[in-house]
Amino acid sequence: MTVELANTCETQDQDALIAQSPLSIRGLTVSYGEKPAVFSVDMTVKPGQMTAIIGPNGAGKSTMLKAALGIVPPVSGRVQVFGRALDEQRARIAYVPQRASVDWDFPTRVIDVVLMGLYRELGLLGRIKASHRAKAMDCLDRVGMGDFAERQIGQLSGGQQQRVFLARALAQGADLYLLDEPFAGVDAATEKAIISVLKSLREAGKTVVVVHHDLATVTEYFDNVFLINTRRVAEGTVAEAFTEATLQVAYGGRLATTQVDQLARA
Amino acid sequence: MMNGEEFVPLSLTPMLIGIFAAIACALPGNFLLLRRQALIGDAISHVVLPGIVVAFLISGAITAWPMMLGAAGAAVVAVMLIEAIRRLGKIEPGAAMGVVFTTMFAGGVLLLEQTDTSTVHLDVEHALYGNLESLIWLDAVGWSSLLDPEALRHLPVELPRMALTLVGVCLFIALFWRALKISTFDEGFARTMGIRTNALGLGLVITAAVAAVAAFDAVGSIIVIAMFICPPAAARMMTNRLEGQIAWSVGFAMVSAVLGYVLAGYGPLWMGGSDAVSAAGMIATVSGVILAISAKFGPCRSRAGAPAGI
């Protein structure tokens, strides 16, 4: 078996694609110790759509996202945001980390957490004005948490904490939203609230990328999927890439065949 | 119980120095506490000793600036060593800290024993308990001396130095307040906002080191550790807001300093003794009592949120 080698015109197409993409990743490898968690992954997020990153536990979903954002250092790889280097485009990205990544006993209130989203706007020393507060309140209202603004964050339920994190991302007013497992361990009402906010973002022309673990809801929620298991397994629209074959590769023996059938047909 | 003629020359300056030192340590202590780095203060206060011994060996005299530089240098070296051992050897931070500060302290003691310091006032005990009681203002005759430029020129040099350090610490906290708060709460998010969290963390530790070194010079290392931890820890039991926690911790630090100094000086007299006991030790003890009371009765003493990592 031989393989056709590069021709230059294909490379040019690729460059054009990268320039348009809200988030493009080329050859990203991230490793904790000697075993790569993510190996040589390429990803090109389509603008104005909702994309799910899916794969089994430990497949490197969150790691890929964190490396793309410069939170963990990659071994190799290039990340571009709207065709430019990440550092130039920080203001256009909003990131929602996993809920369990912080200590919720931290002495602060809900509204203060949302105001953190305005850091780039306020700078180190800028005063928080009434307009900033109004904006933060508006974001809290959008996720249905307006009544909780003065609460200590430790008193919230898991789903409420997740919505506060989403409100903080909304306050950033970004063009690209990256969410790490926003539906993990939240109640049904929260899941509904979050997905409706995300859909409204898409309607406003924003791009949304979600690390997702629930295969049953993929077709309902998302336009595109990105299947990963250390390597990229498939990337494309839900119809193209979320198939029995791709799931089989991504999940290996971990999904029963009947289950895969069901999902792919859904 | 005491008029200005006695109070101003004998008690005013040590008390002020104690208060300034306590606040300068408690302020960064709040963030160290929330970042689970409370024991950095412990490590720093141990490595101050080798720092000043080395400074003494190089400069050949007990003068303030080389000592301060030596101590600050030792603190930075210690922090970098801890970080290096933690990362390179994949050792948990507590153990890495334990390796570094005990070794550096041992090195300091050994150097001290090997050096002839009989002509100067430099020994381990002094490093531990400091010498708050001796920082008196002999040129003062009463409250009026506060307006007398001649008397003011003879203020113990530790007072303006400690005041300056406190101003520096306050400036750092005020300037980076928002960034510190965000990166302490959610470091990953802070990075995506473009906050240089590593540099900020190092800045915080250096600020703590500077406060520790200046305070150490005046009051000894034992207060330094106590003030890094006890007032912020007690403040944590009183409020659920960071702003409030800082305010409470400053209040507790002041109360510890004043009450500790007074109890050390007059407690033995009330008990029928004649000499004062260690003010540094007493200030630490008072801060512990405050912590005990707030841990038992503080309105926000128990954990509110789900523990991290679930």
Added chain:
Amino acid sequence: MLLDALLLQLGYNATLVAIGAALLGTAAGITGTFLFLRKRALVSDAVSHATLPGVCIAFLLMAAFGADGRNLAGLLLGSAVSAGIGLWCMNWLTRNTRLAEDAAIGAVLSVFFGFGIVLLTVIQILGVGRQAGLEGFLLGSTAGMLYSDALVIAGGGALSLLMILLTRRPMTLVAFDPEYAAARGLPVERIDMLMMGLVMAVTVVGLKIVGLILIVALLIIPAVTARFWTERSDHVVLLAGLFGGLASYVGAALSASAPNLPTGPIIVLVSFGFFALSLFLAPNRGVLAAVMRHMRFQRRVHLRQGLLALAQGQAIYESLTLRLLRRAGLVRADGVATERGKARASKALRDERRWEIVRGDMAHEAAAALYDGLRDIETVLTQDQIVEIDRRIGGPREVLS
């Protein structure tokens, strides 16, 4: 002189001290390992600082009752009681308040130590301070030690070691995997308390030799050192005991061989010497080995990625990748693949396709779990299996875009 000391030729007391130190160091190394594996190394710092008030109160009490305030056994008993109280305070704070363990450790150590210093000055005021020699407990001092004191230390060291030998099994189990130990019906909480009891015992015995500020080093450094050399917890325990005993013995001997060499600091520095050597030179976890491994790993990742990019006709953006490919003679200076490069690239891509089949096939689940992007497929499958997979690649499906 040093040789004399090492060979125990420096008189009866020095010999007893050296033996006592060795026993103590071994006990401390082993006890410290349990703490270290439990990620509670610095608890020992709180315990050791909390001994000071007890020493002072014991002294005051003994003096008040007309006994000799310097009686070592009495002082050590006092230190054990106050260390116990300190430990209780620490546990209470972590359990009943929102404070994390590090804050509780710091609070206990500073407050107890501060209070101890107050008591020390009280003793000084009472006019018996200097004779008391209580400062010796801060940094340890073996100079001019009484024969009976040396005996107490040697005996205490032997006793702690015996206690460890008797309890090592449940202790290792709890230190290594507390949940499993609990599931097996072991009283984890009580064993934890026993562990703390051992820490206290070691601390108290070590007070006179290394002093309360540095005893922590004896509990932490040998355990950390041993961890570099082995992945097995029982070996860590043994090695830590060995390192601790050796460092203490050499340190005590060194200190006896010349004036102005205080015992505690010397023991700590010898101990650190072992640590530093291990940190750099240990075969697997050592820094040198790790750095070399990481560089090799990084080169492998870049080469492999470069080959895959060549095979799929993608542009290579990273200069390191290009440089490595060039150096390996796989691409020419202008970035075009050489013949060898083309061959290697198509092999890499074919292997990727093979892996893809393996990972999509339940029958190969065990092999698929080994996939990390770098492993050669020949190392996990037999030639026959590979042929079978190649046959399947011929099929119509095309997943990798």
